[in-house]
Amino acid sequence: MDPTQLTLAEARLAIASGNLTPLALTEAYLERIAALDGELHSFVLVTREAALAAARAAAAPGRSGILNGIPIGLKDIYKTAGIRTTAGSRRYLDHIPNEDAETWVRLRGAGAILLGKQETHEFAIGGPDFTLPFAPARNPWNTAHYPAGSSSGSAVAVAAGLCAAAMGSDTGGSIRGPAAYCGIVGLKPTYGRVSRRGVFPLSYTLDHCGPLTRTVEDCAIMMQALAGHDPLDPGSADVPVPDYASALATRLDGLKIGVIRHFHERDAVAAFGPENAPSTAYAAAFDSALNTLEQLGAQLVDVELSPLIDYLDTNRLIMIAEAYALHERDFRERPQDFGHHMFARIALGAFLSAADYVEAVRQRRELCLEFARLFDRVDIVVSANATGPAPRIDQVPFWGVFERASYTAPYNLTGVPALSVPIGFEDGLPLAFQIAGKPFDEAGVMRVGHAFERASEFRHARPPIAASLRPA
């Protein structure tokens, strides 16, 4: 058995039952990283010796954490005490923090083993940029293609079987975009559900931390370790955490799901032009996914919100205003330390006024209220994710973040939980949709994702590069 072919849930059971040791699992992942990551570029630092030491310790009697012996990766904006954390930037190329991100503290406390730090767009926004110290990660389904970002390395490593799960961050879609293009599961939890403390910020009011996993069940296990109040994160919410695994179901009877079609069927072309229309294959995959949800017992109803551009521009204005405030001093004093992509996108914030920002935050409240009213009528909403396959990595538009439709940012702006789940393929590259829910109802979102995943065959699909390196 090649243990890297197991899901996190399967590996956890194998370890608990004594059929697999944390050391064997860790060694298997390290072997795959050594063999494959020269092409994929998903890790910027592999903590081999520390991982092996942690794996040996995980075999000690009495270790029963929910993630005991499970090897994971962290996006390289998560601070790790004594371990280099660069944010993908020359600015922090030699930065060794003296503190851990709270999320890593919780994962480690649950028994997780750190395999290393994973490639990120510079400060979670500037990429793909080939002038940065670390090469951009490549899509494991076709390495000529883009894995999306900014949690690129995390998604690539999970999809390629280089770790059991990984942590990303999401300010406008940086977990769910890479999850979609890499054919895995990615969750942006509710704002306040998972601590952001110790993670390099991009935008204080839009940043979310969350897991990338191969299945929704794996996501639920990760969330059990991650969720909960952190009194030292000013945005953290003191809300009870349910048992996520027990909320997973295979039927959706009685559930009312709102379908946001106009974002991708009408608004994208209206705001960004005809090249933003969904591909024929995507439209068919989306409709097929809806059909599956109906077959599982859900009642679907089309719902109408404000135009997509209202959500996107409000999100982006707030994001670059907050990001510019964060980086202004460095931009003035050491602009040579930053890549062109990151600098150009964030420096646009220099030209916004205080009134622009306040107006955006006032509009944010109106759009949040719109979502709150929506969730008075439905339990869950579904909407598109990227409406076509991943582009070639050398054909990603420089200003794509502003001039291409994105379907993930509305959930950052409103702070509600949103999950990306695979729904098909086009030209051998994955497609996905999003399942979103009421604030703090990650359980409901994962319930729908799990039921859909079990009713479809996409959870079994792995990129060819993820095939076992070991003889059968």
Added chain:
Amino acid sequence: MAEEPISSERFQILVEQAGLALTPEQFAALREGYRFVQRMRRTVRRSRDRAAEPAHIFVQPRPEAS
């Protein structure tokens, strides 16, 4: 809606006001990207009731928070 690019002269003033020292490449990129600032501004600046509050409210920090 297509935007008329901001003139180099006008944009240079904005850059100086921001206190940025840009390379020619950065200047050209930001001048090109300025149309997105204009678009975002247009999207969020709307007639609203004066009582329409922002999404963020002031919350007293906890004493233990640094």
